[in-house]
Amino acid sequence: MKFAVKALSSGKARAGVVHLGSCPSPIETPCLLLSTRKGLPIFISPDLLSSLPSPDSHLLQFSPLHFSEGPSPKTISSIGGLHQMVGLHEYGFAAVARDSIQCLPECGSTNKTGASFETPCGRLLIKPVEYMEMITSMNPNLWATLADEVPAWANNKRNKTSVDRTVKWLDECIARSPAGGAVFGSIVGGSNIEERKRCAQEVAVRNVSGYWIGGFGLGESMEERPSLLNVVTDNLPKDWPRMICGLGLPEEVLQGVAAGVDLFDSAYIYHLTIGGFALTFPLDRTEKNDYNYQLSDQGSDWTKINLRATVYRKDATPIVEDCCCYTCQNHTKAYVNHLLNVHEMLAQILLEIHNTHHYLGFFQSIREAIKEGCFEQFQKKFIQSRREYLATDAVSV
Secondary structure (H helix, E strand, O other): OEEEEEEEOOOOOEEEEEEOOOOOOOEEEOEEEEEEEOOEEOOOOHHHHHHOOOOOOOEEEEOHHHHHOOOOHHHHHHHOOHHHHHOOOOOEEEEOOOOOOOOEEOOOOOEOOEEEEEEOOEEEEEOHHHHHHHHHHHOOOEEEOOOOOOOOOOOHHHHHHHHHHHHHHHHHHHHOOOOOOEEEEEEOOOOOHHHHHHHHHHHHOOOOOEEEEOOOOOOOOOOOHHHHHHHHHOOOOOOOOEEEOOOOOHHHHHHHHHHOOOEEEOHHHHHHHHHOEEEOOOOOOOOOOOOOOOOOOOOOOOOEEEOOOHHHOOOOOOOOOOOOOHHHHHOOHHHHHHHHHOOOHHHHHHHHHHHHHHHHHHHHHHHHHHHOOOHHHHHHHHHHHHHHHHHHHHHHO
């Protein structure tokens, strides 16, 4: 893996490119890692992946813990690794134990021997040696070391313990790391700024190719998050990529980009799709969203609409006018509304295609704003538009 920063904003936001051996073209950052289940997108079939923007959609994230039920590490290794097993030879894979959908950290059961996770197979305790056996067999392009993540309400003693364990496990993972595959050192510390700083400084002196920032999306507030992010990125080398889990909402992504984070997970898209929501916020920075939200459109806001609502039952327009995704080019809101209400799986397939396409476009807008030197204005305008909608909606109610 190779990474280079190509442009900087007036703050810490940066645009760059990452080169992965299996991807035919470099991927621009900040970018979105598509969430998968056992290496394949949750609803989009492999033959439809080509309908997504390329190469932006060529970086996939998976959790090795998904394979706790299924082929053993030895079997996957004999097949030739994850690329060979799922047949996605021109895609890059990023392995992270936590995936924010199915495999969530359970700090109460984590101990000095390994990290505990809530998974579809129940609660699992994963030791560094077991984790590295999975990584070696799957041979991802990049992978994050095992981490002891704690929620925002953990006390200072628990935060210190999480950092000590994570650094210890980092050294164990590096010692067992296979040839090939970029190592991303994990950084934790909960909501304690000093422990975040200590962990970042410890990881920064290790022999790693990038950094995975963990412990976010676990109860911290929007107000305290920027200081936690900044204390981490301020203590990391500028020339290596930073990846994060747990920041999904557009406003959260913008906070991460403003702090200098490069790679983001896409669990937000999954949760939108399961709920029947479609992203609709404008991607053109000069465009204003004048969409007329109906009171019966429960759960909608400035960024998304609820396609389960009856108001769309006879709506013969695409989800977003001028959107070039497969869903908007071929289907209407009324059709997706029908599919949702009769519980057809095709509804989730079409929604995930649109939401992924739209969010990839959002990241493209972010990159353009950074290159033009106006990211801070882009972030301010986006958040202001969101607040204006919420204020208008509160008055109408």
